[in-house]
Amino acid sequence: MIYDAFRAAVHVRVPRDKAGILVDEQFGASILYDAVRESYFTSVPAEKSGQDEFDFEYGDDFGAHIEAFHPTFCKVLVRYNPEGDQSLNQRQTARLKRLSEYLHSDQSRSRFMFELLVPAEKPQLDRVKGDKKAYDLELRPGLMAESIEQLQDAGVEPDVWKIEGLDRGEDCERVVGAARRKGRDRVGSGALFLAGVRTTRRFANGSPPRPPFGFIGFAVGRTSFWAAAGLACEEDHAGCRRCRDCQPLLGLRRCVRNHCRDPQGKGRRVEKEKGVDGETRCEVGAVHPGG
Secondary structure (H helix, E strand, O other): OHHHHHHHHHHHOOOHHHOEEEOOHHHHHHHHHHHHHOOOEEEEEOEOOOOOOOOEOOHHHHHHHHHOOOOOEEEEEEEOOOOOOHHHHHHHHHHHHHHHHHHOOOOOOOEEEEEEEOOOOHHHHHHOOOOHHHHHHHHHHHHHHHHHHHHHHOOOOOOEEEEEOOOOHHHHHHHHHHHHOOOOOOOOOOEEEEOOHHHHHHHHOOOOOOOOOOEEEEEOOHHHHHHHHHHHHHHHOOOOOOHHHHOOOOOOHHHHHHHOOOOOOOOEEEEEEEOOOOOEEEEEEEEOOOO
16 A cells, blocks of 8 residues: 555655655565666665564575665664663674675665664653653753764764654754764765654645755654544545555545445445556445435
8 A cells, every 4th residue: 555655646746766665575575676677766674673672684694685676775773772781782783783884885785774763761761750752852862863973983884864753953953963973974964854743744734844954854654654544534434344445545535535425325336446557446335324
């Protein structure tokens, strides 16, 4: 569903050279092959998902799996707190340095994207009386900048930093300053903004977020798509129990207004809705008790 929506957006108005898609090999190999064939920007994760410590999904064979798709970016998601478990940080840093050196060698043409998460340690939460919002506002920005500097000093050199949302402009500038320090001006124009939930909702409602100073864009995760689909269902699809059949293209909203109506309220109606590329994307039989 997300990839079809991405293709539709590029076809309609999103500049091809400003958009990209992130998908893993396990669930999206066919999407990656198609995206590369279509010359879209692609990003493939290298980490083993579902664990707090960064490790390679495919162990020592990580390079072969990257080169199988030649993605624009190889992406890692890393939980790193400079005041956290130092042994954990050292183990992660050693693996990340290895990946960084590989991606900057002649063996690969992919760039290095680093998604940094800084989960709160208990003493840090205690400092703000357990208030996670206060942690995000008062402590996390400084910890993010410190994390970036520690990783850089250890030889981890991303081309793009994918950053959790920040609420204050001065914090954005601080993080960008860390990413660009000591002659690293070429680093992704600073960072890629990972939009928070509030920002994503504003964008979904028609007001695109303006990237902060030094940031080159924003990322929208799958949770944002599910939320949007749920809202569309409630607003436009009331009474129809076949919502799931409408999902493959434009997030329900376009499909349901055209095919899920039975004005006479006399039973089933089946129609096909064509996507912007002319392909049939939806064929639904829906029962509506009223018009």
